[in-house]
Amino acid sequence: MNYVFDIDGTLTPARQPIDPLFKKFFLDWIKNRNVYLISGSDYPKSKEQVGDEILHAVNGCFNTAGNVMYVKGKLMYRQDWEAPQELIDLLQSFLNESSYPIRAGNHIEKRIGMINFSIVGRACTLEQRKAYNLYDQEHHERAHLRQIIMEQFPEIEVSIGGQISIDIYPVGKNKSQIISKINGPIHFFGDKTMEGGNDYDLAKELLRPPHKVTQVNNWEETMRILQEL
């Protein structure tokens, strides 16, 4: 069995470093197992969150939704994407028109193979991040923006990830693309496996045996489940 773990919300708190005790446990757990990590973030961010020790102990780390893969710190492949200017213009209009009052900076982040977009901005403080997430839970702003983008750009897909942003990429260039890079059955752990979530595209391909999907609410739950595996 191959084990694949989402990072944000599954191995770590969103955008935060891994808990030191869980890190120790996880390093031990992955010994003699085939383990891969997957994240919507880029590799430097994953490195910041889980550290080199874990990144070098796993079989591979897929970043920006599988558009790049690293094995023991070495780049294995990358797939770039040039987003259409009309899309950038649309995102800019969202920023101008959203009634959410705060703009903290770094709203349109171009990553390998995708764009990460946030109304409050990735440069926000932890507090601003939580505040936006509460706002979004009430107003469903991200779901609304997702809808608009997908209606205007049939060749583009959008998923809601983390607490403040949406991930935008060409159709099919989502987390599910990693399945073809891994040999054999996959047991996937993710915190956003529901429809519209950024683990959904991968999870929905793995629902039937020999594959398996485990939805978790946080890293504590991941740890509890791994202790019993």
Ligand SMILES: [Mg+2]
């Ligand atoms: Mg996650």
